[in-house]
Amino acid sequence: MxxxxxxxxxxxxxxxxxxxxxxxxxxxECGITSVRGTxxxxxxxxCTMIVDGKTTASCLxxxxxxxxxxxxxxxxxxxxxxxxxxxxEANAVQCGxxxxxxxxxxxxxxxxxxxPTDDExxxxxxxxxxxxxxxxxxxDAVHLAAAKGNPA
Amino acid sequence: xxxxxxxxxxxxxxxxxxxxxxxxxxxxxVYPSARxxxxxxxxxxxxVVVLTxxxxxxxxxxxxxxxxxxxxxxxxxxxxxxxxxxxxxxSVAAAEEALLMIDVEYEELPGVFDAVSATAPDAPLVHDRxxxxxxxxxxxxxxPVDGTNICHRFRLIQGDIEAGFAGADVxxxxxxxxxxxxxxxxxxxxxxxxxxxxxxxxxxGNQTPFNLRGDLATIFGMKPEDIQVICPPMGGSFGAKxxxxxxxxxxxxxxxxxRPVRIILDRAEEFxxxxxxxxxxxxxxxxxxxxxxxxxxxHCLADTGAYADCGPGVAQKMGFASPGPYRIxxxxxxxxxxxTNLPPNGAYRGYGQMQSIWASERTMDLLAGKLGIDxxxxxxxxxxxxxxxxxxxxxxxxxxxxxxLRDAAAAIGYEPGQPGLGVSVLMKGxxxxxxxxxxxxxxxxxxxxxxxxxxxxxQGSRKALATMAADLLGCxxxxxxxxxxxxxxxxxxxxxxxxxxxxxxxxALEVAVANLKDSDTGEGFGEIRENGGLDPDTGQGxxxxxxxxxxxxxxxxxxxxxxxxxxxxVHAAVYAGRVVVRKQAELQNEGSMIMGYGTAMFESLDILDxxxxxxxxxxxxxxxxxxxxxxxxxxxxxxxxxxxxxGETALPPVPAAIGNALQSLGLTxxxxxxxxxxxxxAVDEATDRTEDAA
Numbered sequence: 001m002x003x004x005x006x007x008x009x010x011x012x013x014x015x016x017x018x019x020x021x022x023x024x025x026x027x028x029e030c031g032i033t034s035v036r037g038t039x040x041x042x043x044x045x046x047c048t049m050i051v052d053g054k055t056t057a058s059c060l061x062x063x064x065x066x067x068x069x070x071x072x073x074x075x076x077x078x079x080x081x082x083x084x085x086x087x088x089e090a091n092a093v094q095c096g097x098x099x100x101x102x103x104x105x106x107x108x109x110x111x112x113x114x115x116p117t118d119d120e121x122x123x124x125x126x127x128x129x130x131x132x133x134x135x136x137x138x139x140d141a142v143h144l145a146a147a148k149g150n151p152a
Numbered sequence: 153x154x155x156x157x158x159x160x161x162x163x164x165x166x167x168x169x170x171x172x173x174x175x176x177x178x179x180x181x182v183y184p185s186a187r188x189x190x191x192x193x194x195x196x197x198x199x200v201v202v203l204t205x206x207x208x209x210x211x212x213x214x215x216x217x218x219x220x221x222x223x224x225x226x227x228x229x230x231x232x233x234x235x236x237x238x239x240x241x242x243s244v245a246a247a248e249e250a251l252l253m254i255d256v257e258y259e260e261l262p263g264v265f266d267a268v269s270a271t272a273p274d275a276p277l278v279h280d281r282x283x284x285x286x287x288x289x290x291x292x293x294x295x296p297v298d299g300t301n302i303c304h305r306f307r308l309i310q311g312d313i314e315a316g317f318a319g320a321d322v323x324x325x326x327x328x329x330x331x332x333x334x335x336x337x338x339x340x341x342x343x344x345x346x347x348x349x350x351x352x353x354x355x356x357g358n359q360t361p362f363n364l365r366g367d368l369a370t371i372f373g374m375k376p377e378d379i380q381v382i383c384p385p386m387g388g389s390f391g392a393k394x395x396x397x398x399x400x401x402x403x404x405x406x407x408x409x410x411r412p413v414r415i416i417l418d419r420a421e422e423f424x425x426x427x428x429x430x431x432x433x434x435x436x437x438x439x440x441x442x443x444x445x446x447x448x449x450x451h452c453l454a455d456t457g458a459y460a461d462c463g464p465g466v467a468q469k470m471g472f473a474s475p476g477p478y479r480i481x482x483x484x485x486x487x488x489x490x491x492t493n494l495p496p497n498g499a500y501r502g503y504g505q506m507q508s509i510w511a512s513e514r515t516m517d518l519l520a521g522k523l524g525i526d527x528x529x530x531x532x533x534x535x536x537x538x539x540x541x542x543x544x545x546x547x548x549x550x551x552x553x554x555x556x557l558r559d560a561a562a563a564i565g566y567e568p569g570q571p572g573l574g575v576s577v578l579m580k581g582x583x584x585x586x587x588x589x590x591x592x593x594x595x596x597x598x599x600x601x602x603x604x605x606x607x608x609x610x611q612g613s614r615k616a617l618a619t620m621a622a623d624l625l626g627c628x629x630x631x632x633x634x635x636x637x638x639x640x641x642x643x644x645x646x647x648x649x650x651x652x653x654x655x656x657x658x659x660a661l662e663v664a665v666a667n668l669k670d671s672d673t674g675e676g677f678g679e680i681r682e683n684g685g686l687d688p689d690t691g692q693g694x695x696x697x698x699x700x701x702x703x704x705x706x707x708x709x710x711x712x713x714x715x716x717x718x719x720x721x722v723h724a725a726v727y728a729g730r731v732v733v734r735k736q737a738e739l740q741n742e743g744s745m746i747m748g749y750g751t752a753m754f755e756s757l758d759i760l761d762x763x764x765x766x767x768x769x770x771x772x773x774x775x776x777x778x779x780x781x782x783x784x785x786x787x788x789x790x791x792x793x794x795x796x797x798x799g800e801t802a803l804p805p806v807p808a809a810i811g812n813a814l815q816s817l818g819l820t821x822x823x824x825x826x827x828x829x830x831x832x833x834a835v836d837e838a839t840d841r842t843e844d845a846a
Contacts, residue, residue, distance in 0.1 A: 024244075033160075033163065033167045034159075034160025034161070036164075036166065036338070036339070036387070038338045038339070038340070038419065038769075039419050039768065039769040039770075040418060040419050040768075041419075041768060041769065041770060043769045043770055044338070044769055046338055073160070074159065074160040075160060077159075079153075079154045079159060084154060084158055084159060085154075087155075087158045088154060088155050088158055091735035091736070091739065092158075093155065093157045093158055094388075094610035094611065094612065094739055094743065095157070095337075095338065095339070095385070095386060095387045095388045095609060095610025096155075096156075096157025096158065096162050096385075096387070096610065097164065097337075097338040097339045097387030097388060097610075098338050098387075099157055099158050099160075100158070100159070100160030103158060103159075103160075121777070122777050122778040123778065125776075125777045125778075126776045126777060126778035127776070128776075128777070129336075129338070129769070129774060129776055130338075130777075131335075131336050131337060131338050131388050131390070131747075131774060132388055132610045132739070132743045133739075133742050133743030133744070133745070133746035133747060133775070134739060134742070134743070135742070135746065135777040135780060136742050136783065137735070137738075137739065137742070138777065139777070
């Protein structure tokens, strides 16, 4: 059946089985490869999308549940977003597989809490695994981004 | 364009796709040891391609060190997860559906599930014979023990071990174990195979493009030049994506389907594809009452699982570094790579060193306790220094063990006799012999194009090479292009492992740039070859052309009621010689320490009924940002020092430093990870000891 939702500010309509997971539809029909599957059980954070302002694991949400909702991935951000610049400045990246979801989660965190403490950063990112272990520099990046403020 | 790894534009192998591509899935054994008695695929829809063991019966055995694998097992499966057959369909869902329509009957056989049982005299044999591979990766004398599960036995002998122990005032003998661990690279294994006019093209996440090409050539009876291996950047690997993993199945499926086939593993399959060797290591060490080490005997059993992969190499490195960075006149080491009916174990960040350092450095603290000498002082008294000979006979150069150890101790505020503090020191060998080559071409507009087979998996080698090249060529880093390795184009390289790329390829680059400047062709070529290697029966020779050196210190406290350990601070000191790109070098230390912390405290593959019992990220925990203690580190540089590899050095010493910090509280931990249950058992043991003494 046809599922219509808003993806990164643009209305989209996909023809798919509503039981298919949002992750496979975003990556397949929608061509969004910045969301990536890793654990398949909603624990690693690599497939994070934002649905109506809430961070959500796309590997666990059937695409049918997205009908009529607002979906965002890292691709919604302007390349000059302070969070992206902060990750670059802090060199908070190795392989990069988990980083777009981290960036998205940090963007959301800073909207809710513009000056998070280390503990608040850890709580917000505890569900985003980085096996390369960039955590210290990711924390630096969040503080840097907080100092830069929200995008104009 | 901003860094694509951060903006999400970076493409990985999971994103590779070509027109007409099918999706492959693998049917895996549910028994750890069984004979396949029948396979019924009659219910599978006609448009699904099925690859059965019969289809690959004519293909050749392969294996990077022991030729013990076939593309699909013939008759017999050897672990839960051993591929039985594979299918390719228009969608992943269709392929998965087809798997459900296949019926496989098995007859169960006895199995072995740990290296100790597997080396018992009556143990069932996982393989009947051990044929040594012709792959370049079988470069050291591999010594299988016929009629046993031992596929390689490495020995190192120096001096007269009996005489050494006879002269010792104090002897300590203990057995240690380490658990299996999963790499958990965030990107799973993925490969895209296609055939064109008898030529195979393989796009895959793999650290060993040339070894992979060699093994694929063996499998299909082709010339290596007829196989093109392309390795895009990987979403992590840590040793998991080495040699042939799923590439043989992808290629055979694509050949049968006559269409390109892509396989992407799911997380459960990752746990069945390659893991880290569990180990059982016995250490006996003897010293004079003044603390001078006299004799050390080490016996290692490294569980390599159902197929050897590079297990012989892991056992060898586990063995030759196990004496540790100390002057010891009498040494005897035996290290065995042992088959079991578990998923294969192979390269894993640290490559056997974490296991041997755990055993050896824990023993040093037990010895210190028995001698009544401070553990740091005991180490400093015996450390190898510039110009000393190691027990392999090689003379040590650019030595920095003492600096690393003193730095780690100072960072955690080490004071002799103060409880809750521990240190450890390590030496880790680099792939030897070793070869790297690289080509630099001048392009219009002051740009340069570099071809080399160094693979990018997040470690930043290519950035380091571009930075070095820019420095040598007097241009900006942005003026350098280094496309992904492609065996049709890239000059040969041993492989991207053992923290060797910046050290080896970096020096090859210096030669290539000098060659470019001398030539009028606009092209420069450079190669570096390090010779060496050990006599496999005596362990004498050159183990490592350059040694990775490091140390760690830890500060801990323990809740003796619950067994919960609070790690308050861990510091790692790594000898860098010369740092090339500082923030990336820092990331290597930070990432290694975090992995070392997981290994120390909770990461463990649990074996349940002959299978990995926790093959998911809910039951197998890896460190998150919220799990971490205070972690600090140093990159130690020296005027005129070599560029040292540092991709792994900070991992192996971390568990031993934490274990030694617990030892300073009277708690003797012998097994990794140091779970609360094990800590409680150590508390009980300490209580019993105190009561016995009273």
